[in-house]
Amino acid sequence: MKTIFLLFLFFVFLSTTRATDENTNFLAQPTNRLAGIQKEYAEIESAYYKINETLPDTAEGRRKSDELWKESDKEQSDLLSEAVALAKLDPKSDSGFAALEWVLTIPHSYYLPAGKPAMELTTQFYAADPKVGKIIAWVGYYPPDAKSDSYPAAINLIQNVAEKNPDRTARGQAMIALARLAKRKFSEAEYKKTSDVDSLAIEAEKAFDLVVKDYADCPRLRNALIGQLTLGQEAEQELFELQNLRIGKMAPDIKAKDLDGASFKLSDYRGRVTVLVFWASWCGPCMAMVPDERKLVDRMKNRPFVLIGVNGDPRLNDAKRAVAKESMVWRSFWNGTNGPAGPISHAWNVRGWPTIYVLDGKGVIREKNVRGEKLDKAVDLLMKEQASEKL
8 A cells, every 4th residue: 555655646746747847848948948857757767766666576566566667657758758849949959959869868768759759850950960979879879679660760860970970970870880780680680590691790790890990999979887988899899799609609718706706617518508698686587587597407407508697787795695586506607896897798799688698518609599498499409419419
């Protein structure tokens, strides 16, 4: 009852605030109006996390958490749309650009009604403006899914900046974005094992090579978790993945400490079919996989198989608590105090959690990002293959 009452008070407060703001915002200066929208957006986010922490880890608690998220998401979506409406009033003004930049540096917005019109306005008024670089750095790093309504608008924006912008740094953000889109096509082909996988890999490599050749010293105009990388350094990371972490390549070795502080290497387990999982306690999809991982490890007990984690928790105790709570009996490397931006995930160019690699007994990458039943089938196939090789 307490939780329901808190939710009621929270959304009554929001609706009251919104009603008051609607009566005053029209007369307010655009800059002040945007600041008000941003403030309310932040308040909703803060309130969501505070209330969500009070919910128990039960079926009913998860249901209420889902309802809370949907309500909060709707409120924030409306605020993002208000910001785009503000930009439309005078898109060439400083406040108009500030509204567009704010919306488009929130990747979540790309899947909301505000995303597409914000991208279209930016293309129309700022494709040739040097200050668009930060927007492109974000849109290009977190492009919407190809099935999203905003995907064509995102591609059009990136291509227009690549073709029209006179500023080398802004143009560089667009060029590396196009390279990442080429890599995305390759990754999809690799996952589906289509016949054009090699040609798509070559296209992606060429695109990143162009970034290294012409834009290597340009800064990345996006907040970095590990220092401030240049576009050249980012492109080289992507090239390393394309050239060394493809299916059929020998997996690079990993040498680091586990969660108990003991050093070990990935290659210590050569001779066993290996599932390598980049996971963290803060990653919902990672933790949702754990029951299936436990079943797999139990099913493969006393056989030449091992599951190894790479943990992305910045606080070691968070990882240890998750391991104890979820009975994760397998070993994990710790990625260090930088969490998801630690040295192992950096070297392997991990951008999504979880990321999964399946290696055969020789250490060759045979599958990537398979889960559930597909992961079980991949492991079973490699186990049979390994057994037949020993006959």
